[in-house]
Amino acid sequence: xxxxxxxxxxxxxxxxxxxxxxxxxxxxxxxxxxxxxxxxxxxxxxxxxxxxxxxxxxxxxxxxxxxxxxxxxxxxxxxxxxxxxxxxxxxxxxxxxxxxxxxxxxxxxxxxxxxxxxxxxxxxxxxxxxxxxxxxxxxxxxxxxxxxxxxxxxxxxxxxxxxxxxxxxxxxxxxxxxxxxxxxxxxxxxxxxxxxxxxxxxxxxxxxxxxxxxxxxxxxxxxxxxxxxxxxxxxxxxxxxxxxxxxxxxxxxxxxxxxxxxxxxxxxxxxxxxxxxxxxxxxxxxxxxxxxxxxxxxxxxxxxxxxxxxxxxxxxxxxxxxxxxxxxxxxxxxxxxxxxxxxxxxxxxxxxxxxxxxxxxxxxxxxxxxxxxxxxxxxxxxxxxxxxxxxxxxxxxxxxxxxxxxxxxxxxxxxxxxxxxxxxxxxxxxxxxxxxxxxxxxxxxxxxxxxxxxxxxxxxxxxxxxxxxxxxxxxxxxxxxxxxxxxxxxx
RNA sequence: GCCCCAGUAGCUCAGGGGAUAGAGCACCGGCCUCCGGAGCCGGGAGCGCAGGUUCGAAUCCUGCCUGGGGCGCCA
Numbered sequence: 001x002x003x004x005x006x007x008x009x010x011x012x013x014x015x016x017x018x019x020x021x022x023x024x025x026x027x028x029x030x031x032x033x034x035x036x037x038x039x040x041x042x043x044x045x046x047x048x049x050x051x052x053x054x055x056x057x058x059x060x061x062x063x064x065x066x067x068x069x070x071x072x073x074x075x076x077x078x079x080x081x082x083x084x085x086x087x088x089x090x091x092x093x094x095x096x097x098x099x100x101x102x103x104x105x106x107x108x109x110x111x112x113x114x115x116x117x118x119x120x121x122x123x124x125x126x127x128x129x130x131x132x133x134x135x136x137x138x139x140x141x142x143x144x145x146x147x148x149x150x151x152x153x154x155x156x157x158x159x160x161x162x163x164x165x166x167x168x169x170x171x172x173x174x175x176x177x178x179x180x181x182x183x184x185x186x187x188x189x190x191x192x193x194x195x196x197x198x199x200x201x202x203x204x205x206x207x208x209x210x211x212x213x214x215x216x217x218x219x220x221x222x223x224x225x226x227x228x229x230x231x232x233x234x235x236x237x238x239x240x241x242x243x244x245x246x247x248x249x250x251x252x253x254x255x256x257x258x259x260x261x262x263x264x265x266x267x268x269x270x271x272x273x274x275x276x277x278x279x280x281x282x283x284x285x286x287x288x289x290x291x292x293x294x295x296x297x298x299x300x301x302x303x304x305x306x307x308x309x310x311x312x313x314x315x316x317x318x319x320x321x322x323x324x325x326x327x328x329x330x331x332x333x334x335x336x337x338x339x340x341x342x343x344x345x346x347x348x349x350x351x352x353x354x355x356x357x358x359x360x361x362x363x364x365x366x367x368x369x370x371x372x373x374x375x376x377x378x379x380x381x382x383x384x385x386x387x388x389x390x391x392x393x394x395x396x397x398x399x400x401x402x403x404x405x406x407x408x409x410x411x412x413x414x415x416x417x418x419x420x421x422x423x424x425x426x427x428x429x430x431x432x433x434x435x436x437x438x439x440x441x442x443x444x445x446x447x448x449x450x451x452x453x454x455x456x457x458x459x460x461x462x463x464x465x466x467x468x469x470x471x472x473x474x475x476x477x478x479x480x481x482x483x484x485x486x487x488x489x490x491x
Numbered sequence: 492g493c494c495c496c497a498g499u500a501g502c503u504c505a506g507g508g509g510a511u512a513g514a515g516c517a518c519c520g521g522c523c524u525c526c527g528g529a530g531c532c533g534g535g536a537g538c539g540c541a542g543g544u545u546c547g548a549a550u551c552c553u554g555c556c557u558g559g560g561g562c563g564c565c566a
Contacts, residue, residue, distance in 0.1 A: 032510060041509060047546085054546090078510055079546075120566085159566070294564055306494050312563040322566050348560055350495070355563090378496085378560095385559080416529065445515090446504070450497070451559075458503070458516070462529040465504095465515045472529050 002105065003094060004028070004038075006070070007084065011040050014064040020046050020057065027084065036073070036083030043080040054080030108149035112371075115333050116142045118344035119156030119262060123247040124168055124201035127254050128395035129388045129454075130346065133377040136443045138344035139260045141375065153338075156251070158267030160244055161325065164209070166226035168201065168243065169236055170218060171208035181235035188234050194242035198250040201243060223319070230272060244269075257402050258436050271328035275320050278328050278365075279313065287363045288313050299358035309351075311359040326356050330372070331365045340371035347376025347449050378451040380443075388454060401454075402435065408460045409434040409468070416462055434460070437467030 004027060012025030024042030031039065043058035050057065058076040066074045073085040098105040118138020121127045138154065146152045172195075173182045179195055180186050211218045229236040248265060255261065279295065282288040288295050293316030300308045312323055333341055343353060353374035360366035382388040388396045409431050413419050419430045442459035446452040462468045 031512095035510085039510095044509065044547085081510065122566085162566095291563080296563065307562080309563055315564045317564085319564090321564070323563090326566095346566095347496080349566080351561060352566085381559095412529090418527090418529080450504090453503070455503075461516080463516090464529090466529090469515095469529060472527085 001107070003086075007038055007040075010065055010068060010070065011042065011061065011082075014061045015042060015046070017064055018057070018060040020050060020061075030083065032083075035077065036075075036085050038084040038086070040082040040084065041080075043076075043082060047080065058082050103147075106147070111149050111151050112339045113337050114145055114150050114152045114340040114342065115155055115264075115338050116145070116152060116342045116344065117155050117157050118142070118342075120159060120345065121156070121251050122159035122164065123243055123267075124164070124198070124205045125159075126202050127251060127398040129380050129398060129401055130395060131398050132380055132401065132439070133443060134344045134346070135255060135258055135260045136440050137375070137377050137448055139258075140440075140444060141342060141344060153264055154262045155264040155266050156255075156262040157329070158244075158248075158251075158265065158269075159322075160247075161268035161272060162320070162322075163212075163222060163226055164205070165229055165240060165243070166222035166224070167208040167212050167218075168205065169225045169229065169239060170221045171204050171211070172196065172239070175204065179239075181239040183235060184233070186235055188238060190235070190238040194246050195239075196242070196246070198246040201246065240269075254399055254402070257399075257432060258439065266329075268322070268325040268329075271325055271332050274328040274332060275324055278331060279320075279324065282313065282363055285363070292316060297359045297362060299355050299362060301358075308355065308358070311355040313359075323352070323356065323359075326352075327359055327363075327365065330356075330360045334366060334370055338370070341373070342371075343374045344377060345374065347374075347378055350374055350376050376449055378446070378449050381451050381453050383453065383455075385451075385453060387451075402439070405438055405456060405460060406431050406435040408456050409438060412460050412462055412468065434468050434471065437471050439467070441465075441467030441470055 007027040008025055010025075011027050012022040015025045016022040020042075024046045025040065026042060027038050027040045029038060030036045040061075043054045043061065046052075046057050047054035055076055058080045062074050062076055062082060065071060070087060070090040071084060072087040073083070075083050077083050094105075116138055118134045118141070119131070120134060121131055142152050142154045172179075176182075176195065180188075180190055181195070208222075212222060225236065229240060279288065282297065283295070288297050290296075291310065294312055295314035296310040296312055298310045300310070311327075312321060313327070314324060315321060330341065345353070353372075353376075357366070357372045357374075360372060361368070366372055379387045382396075388401075390396050413427075413431065413434070419427055422430065438459040442454075443452075445465065458464075459466060460468060462472070
């Protein structure tokens with residue numbers, strides 16, 4: 001039980017006993033630490049509905065609580081503020097209990113089964129700055145919910161399906177036509193070793209998507225390849241497995257540098273088998289309808305203050321979209337007992353999630369007792385205030401960003417003459433930890449939904465409100481440990 | 492055109508009905524002959540504009556200005 005909830009309980013009772021609604025008993029941390037530790041402003045709010053002077057209400061409440069052992073001084077001040085100072089005995093007791101509790105007094109809530117979806121990297125594509133905030137925020141949300149006692153699964157949810165996969169297959173076929181994977185007569189077995197590195201995939205990916213823009217024959221081939229992949233053509237499946245494996249390895253490497261871990265490495269491909277039956281059912285149930293050749297779900301509500309465009313379920317060429325897979329993913333997660341799904345995804349996609357959630361409700365895929373939430377995040381911006389771009393105009397690669405922060409962390413360590421007498425391995429780990437702390441603290445310091453300017457010098461500073469300072473001096477973590485070491489005390 | 496988010500100190504940001512609007516950085520002035528100073532104490536300076544609601548507005552409402560973002564076959 002926290003101090004605030006204990007105190008609020010006391011004042012709720014008092015308000016009720018004095019003849020007022022108990023909701024006026026909310027106690028908060030004092031805004032005037034020179035006057036008190038806590039305060040309750042309920043008397044001011046109650047004055048109007050009860051047509052009584054606020055000071056008199058406050059006085060009534062105070063007279064009911066002032067003899068409580070938890071409280072030392074309770075006074076009415078100003079227009080009707082109730083100022084509260086705790087008794088030393090109560091405060092000391094409370095602190096003793098916190099210290100004795102490995103959870104520091106944080107209560108465990110009733111557990112719900114939660115999926116946090118906070119990854120979103122694409123196969124064969126380099127991760128970029130856009131993946132930073134979801135990773136940091138999502139990981140934090142996951143750990144917090146877990147600490148509170150929920151049953152939480154972190155799902156990276158890869159972009160590992162759809163047209164880009166067809167593009168890649170065809171591009172590779174043109175480059176390496178002799179590979180067994182492209183022999184339509186073959187059904188394996190195929191080599192265990194991947195025919196390409198992730199670097200090679202990342203190189204040909206943009207080439208393939210450019211060709212897709214320009215060459216209609218390539219478009220047809222890519223579409224055809226996707227269909228065959230979905231239908232399970234052995235060579236393509238084997239090739240896709242390789243793409244998947246080498247990509248996941250590279251992606252994990254980046255997340256590891258940030259201490260971000262996923263329980264599930266699912267993706268769009270995970271729900272591949274659910275797509276057709278789901279669409280058929282939605283069509284049969286009259287939920288989905290045709291519009292301009294495409295399949296949509298009307299998600300507008302009568303009392304909508306704004307236009308909510310329909311949820312596009314299938315393109316006019318009949319192909320599935322990210323929307324299809326997102327909806328099927330909700331179905332899949334719920335079928336596994338998920339009670340809450342939290343998406344930590346760029347806030348710019350909020351309309352998509354609004355539509356998605358409505359479609360899920362309307363179709364009965366998610367009933368009201370399932371929580372669906374888009375915890376949208378803002379963007380990481382460059383010095384110009386716009387989403388971080390490289391000189392070439394592309395988004396800055398995430399590994400490059402982390403590299404830069406680690407380099408800066410190394411400089412900081414040298415500037416401050418720190419960690420000099422460690423082995424190379426330990427030093428590298430210190431550098432990594434300092435860099436990760438810089439990035440995470442710099443990010444989490446900002447509101448989740450607002451954009452922020454990435455300032456490497458500020459984030460890596462060893463003084464001020466920064467990650468490195470938190471590691472060292474904030475709650476004096478490593479410094480305290482060093483001190484205790486010198487006096488030979490075990491932690 | 493419609494919708495969403497933001498505009499607070501020189502800078503980056505908190506605070507989202509209550510008392511004197513906070514932090515970090517930067518700037519100025521102090522503090523150590525035991526601890527890791529990556530520190531501590533103090534100082535100046537601010538709520539985009541105009542109305543409204545309220546005993547009380549940075550906070551709620553309306554309008555406007557400025558910036559960013561979004562608006563069915565991309566994710």
